[in-house]
Amino acid sequence: MKNFDINEDPHRRYNPLINEWVLVSPHRSKRPWQGQNETISPDALPEYDPTCYLCPGNVRANGMVNADYESSFVFENDFAALKQDEIAFEENKKETFFKATPERGISRVVCFSPKHNLTLPEMPAEAIENIIRTWQKEYMDLGNVAYINHVQIFENKGSVMGCSNPHPHGQIWAQSSLPTEVEKTQKNLKTYFDKHNTTLFQDYLQEEMKLDERIVVENDHFVVLVPFWAIWPYETMIVSKRNVSKITDFTETEVTDFAVILKQLTTKYDNLFETSFPYSSGIHQSPTDGELHPEWHFHMHFYPPLLRSATVKKFMVGYEMMGESQRDITAEKSAAVLRAQSNVHYKNR
Amino acid sequence: MKNFDINEDPHRRYNPLINEWVLVSPHRSKRPWQGQNETISPDALPEYDPTCYLCPGNVRANGMVNADYESSFVFENDFAALKQDEIAFEENKKETFFKATPERGISRVVCFSPKHNLTLPEMPAEAIENIIRTWQKEYMDLGNVAYINHVQIFENKGSVMGCSNPHPHGQIWAQSSLPTEVEKTQKNLKTYFDKHNTTLFQDYLQEEMKLDERIVVENDHFVVLVPFWAIWPYETMIVSKRNVSKITDFTETEVTDFAVILKQLTTKYDNLFETSFPYSSGIHQSPTDGELHPEWHFHMHFYPPLLRSATVKKFMVGYEMMGESQRDITAEKSAAVLRAQSNVHYKNR
Ligand SMILES: O=P(O)(O)O[C@H]1O[C@H](CO)[C@@H](O)[C@H](O)[C@H]1O
Ligand SMILES: O=P(O)(O)O[C@H]1O[C@H](CO)[C@@H](O)[C@H](O)[C@H]1O
Numbered sequence: 001m002k003n004f005d006i007n008e009d010p011h012r013r014y015n016p017l018i019n020e021w022v023l024v025s026p027h028r029s030k031r032p033w034q035g036q037n038e039t040i041s042p043d044a045l046p047e048y049d050p051t052c053y054l055c056p057g058n059v060r061a062n063g064m065v066n067a068d069y070e071s072s073f074v075f076e077n078d079f080a081a082l083k084q085d086e087i088a089f090e091e092n093k094k095e096t097f098f099k100a101t102p103e104r105g106i107s108r109v110v111c112f113s114p115k116h117n118l119t120l121p122e123m124p125a126e127a128i129e130n131i132i133r134t135w136q137k138e139y140m141d142l143g144n145v146a147y148i149n150h151v152q153i154f155e156n157k158g159s160v161m162g163c164s165n166p167h168p169h170g171q172i173w174a175q176s177s178l179p180t181e182v183e184k185t186q187k188n189l190k191t192y193f194d195k196h197n198t199t200l201f202q203d204y205l206q207e208e209m210k211l212d213e214r215i216v217v218e219n220d221h222f223v224v225l226v227p228f229w230a231i232w233p234y235e236t237m238i239v240s241k242r243n244v245s246k247i248t249d250f251t252e253t254e255v256t257d258f259a260v261i262l263k264q265l266t267t268k269y270d271n272l273f274e275t276s277f278p279y280s281s282g283i284h285q286s287p288t289d290g291e292l293h294p295e296w297h298f299h300m301h302f303y304p305p306l307l308r309s310a311t312v313k314k315f316m317v318g319y320e321m322m323g324e325s326q327r328d329i330t331a332e333k334s335a336a337v338l339r340a341q342s343n344v345h346y347k348n349r
Numbered sequence: 350m351k352n353f354d355i356n357e358d359p360h361r362r363y364n365p366l367i368n369e370w371v372l373v374s375p376h377r378s379k380r381p382w383q384g385q386n387e388t389i390s391p392d393a394l395p396e397y398d399p400t401c402y403l404c405p406g407n408v409r410a411n412g413m414v415n416a417d418y419e420s421s422f423v424f425e426n427d428f429a430a431l432k433q434d435e436i437a438f439e440e441n442k443k444e445t446f447f448k449a450t451p452e453r454g455i456s457r458v459v460c461f462s463p464k465h466n467l468t469l470p471e472m473p474a475e476a477i478e479n480i481i482r483t484w485q486k487e488y489m490d491l492g493n494v495a496y497i498n499h500v501q502i503f504e505n506k507g508s509v510m511g512c513s514n515p516h517p518h519g520q521i522w523a524q525s526s527l528p529t530e531v532e533k534t535q536k537n538l539k540t541y542f543d544k545h546n547t548t549l550f551q552d553y554l555q556e557e558m559k560l561d562e563r564i565v566v567e568n569d570h571f572v573v574l575v576p577f578w579a580i581w582p583y584e585t586m587i588v589s590k591r592n593v594s595k596i597t598d599f600t601e602t603e604v605t606d607f608a609v610i611l612k613q614l615t616t617k618y619d620n621l622f623e624t625s626f627p628y629s630s631g632i633h634q635s636p637t638d639g640e641l642h643p644e645w646h647f648h649m650h651f652y653p654p655l656l657r658s659a660t661v662k663k664f665m666v667g668y669e670m671m672g673e674s675q676r677d678i679t680a681e682k683s684a685a686v687l688r689a690q691s692n693v694h695y696k697n698r
Contacts, residue, residue: 317511
């Protein structure tokens with residue numbers, strides 16, 4: 001009988017953050033692709049687009065005029081998924097299949113730059129620092145709203161990720177409940193913390209750094225790695241080396257180092273297929289429910305869909321929806337590929 | 350303070366099958382869309398395509414020749430995500446972040462029809478009965494393999510769902526472990542069964558039929574409904590009225606009724622945007638681990654991505670990946686829209 005070879009044989013890996021498994025099929029990356037090709041986003045966008053509702057000074061759908069901003073710019077989402085209204089509601093205590101509860105919240109848009117065509121990897125690190133400070137301010141302000149218990153900072157980049165405007169921007173959805181994925185994660189982080197009195201991330205990071213198989217890049221205060229249990233082909237996570245539970249705890253040097261590593265990671269991403277690399281990213285950190293959360297440890301997820309080229313993505317469909325997530329290359333392979341990418345953006349070579 | 354109106358106000362709904370929530374934003378369906386448009390699949394395909402690797406008599410990538418089949422045709426996936434080889438493996442009993450176990454399995458492709466251009470809604474119900482009998486046979490044969498504990502039958506339809514060939518076909522991935530989503534569901538079904546001594550589905554179906562707000566179509570033995578906790582815009586579920594735990598328990602009449610309702614549902618789907626409606630579907634039923642599973646109750650999920658038209662889909666991205674699934678129209682609205690669709694396919698009008 002053949003011995004298990006994690007680089008060759010189909011296997012499952014366990015994700016301790018959400019207590020779920022992923023199916024890994026390392027041998028499958030050679031299968032031919034005759035399916036859908038994604039359209040590549042045009043590389044030549046203007047610095048200012050008079051029809052863009054995110055560019056400075058332009059009018060939005062609801063008639064509001066954007067500030068003539070010079071660094072970042074935050075406004076309430078004109079088509080927010082959440083509303084601030086307080087809603088009267090009496091909980092039905094009976095066991096029923098029809099459990100629904102009103103949800104209050106605030107959705108904001110964060111423009112990263114006044115320039116319509118300037119994505120993270122092409123910004124100077126100082127401009128990224130400014131975005132991080134904006135995230136800090138928003139996390140604080142929104143978190144201070146009495147009924148807001150969770151602040152989700154995220155970015156959808158690229159049309160393939162449902163982003164409807166190439167102007168560099170992210171979003172923040174702040175709400176009264178812990179969203180499903182965050183609640184699952186918190187539960188597992190807490191179990192770990194209660195047992196070991198260290199955060200799961202502290203211990204995991206230490207092991208990863210010892211093994212040095214899945215590290216993409218690091219600096220004094222942050223590490224980028226492909227998690228052992230990654231589901232997306234080039235999924236990564238930025239983890240703070242220090243055990244900080246939220247972005248507002250960063251020191252000045254940490255802000256700088258976070259900006260530098262964000263620039264490095266997104267540059268490597270763009271270089272991989274020489275395209276503006278699509279992804280959804282998001283920060284997981286302490287809820288703002290007023291409790292102490294020693295179990296939380298700052299990290300930022302990157303879920304990029306591209307698999308083989310600028311136009312062929314991984315589809316999480318039938319088996320993945322009914323069964324479990326499945327990937328065709330190992331996390332170790334992906335980390336090696338990303339690590340090998342230059343830190344100089346391909347457009348500047 | 351305004352009273353909670355489930356048709357108007359943002360709220361969360363609970364999914365008892367997987368113990369997760371979904372964010373519902375009924376007011377948000379009016380937001381304009383400037384993002385990615387999907388390409389519509391060409392309507393005029395030939396009945397036979399000499400370059401298609403699924404058409405009868407054609408040669409596949411690995412050199413094998415397809416049978417000259419007349420109804421359905423099953424073969425092993427040439428680029429299977431799972432392999433049948435037995436792998437020697439010693440479990441690491443220590444607590445570690447790097448939990449991986451080899452996974453054995455069999456992946457098959459099921460061609461639904463020799464005709465390259467004949468999708469389910471356009472087939473005669475008798476031809477669909479034949480597909481159901483094929484599923485029964487495969488469930489039985491694969492389930493009888495000693496190391497196979499779960500048989501996942503599914504279909505990815507349409508290029509937007511990662512399907513690389515329009516020839517009508519589905520897949521079966523059979524494996525030694527219970528996949529993540531199935532395991533979650535089983536856990537919740539079992540808890541319910543142990544407590545009530547009825548299946549969750551029996552009781553849920555009864556409530557849904559009493560309320561009659563989310564039923565799309567029904568016949569003597571099956572119901573199609575939009576689950577209260579649906580995440581995809583036009584997500585549905587076909588549920589057997591009788592408490593059967595697996596497809597091989599169907600009576601002859603049930604096979605007929607299942608075929609009829611499959612045809613009706615997929616016809617309504619095609620009629621909705623007058624396009625070959627993309628979706629991933631999959632059957633959830635009893636595992637094949639040799640245990641009795643009285644908690645399982647046959648159902649088939651349909652997860653279709655289209656939201657507003659044949660070209661605009663719902664993206665489950667940033668917030669949905671980091672936080673939780675989010676939808677813009679209520680389940681009740683979707684059910685009413687689907688119910689109103691004709692049972693006559695738009696091409697035959
Ligand atoms: O097996 P296929 O049709 O080549 O591939 C399709 O279905 C599989 C199972 O859902 C997915 O893993 C693939 O990402 C998808 O493209
Ligand atoms: O808010 P946007 O950019 O209009 O919309 C995008 O991001 C949202 C949050 O992830 C998703 O719900 C939408 O499906 C997606 O198209």
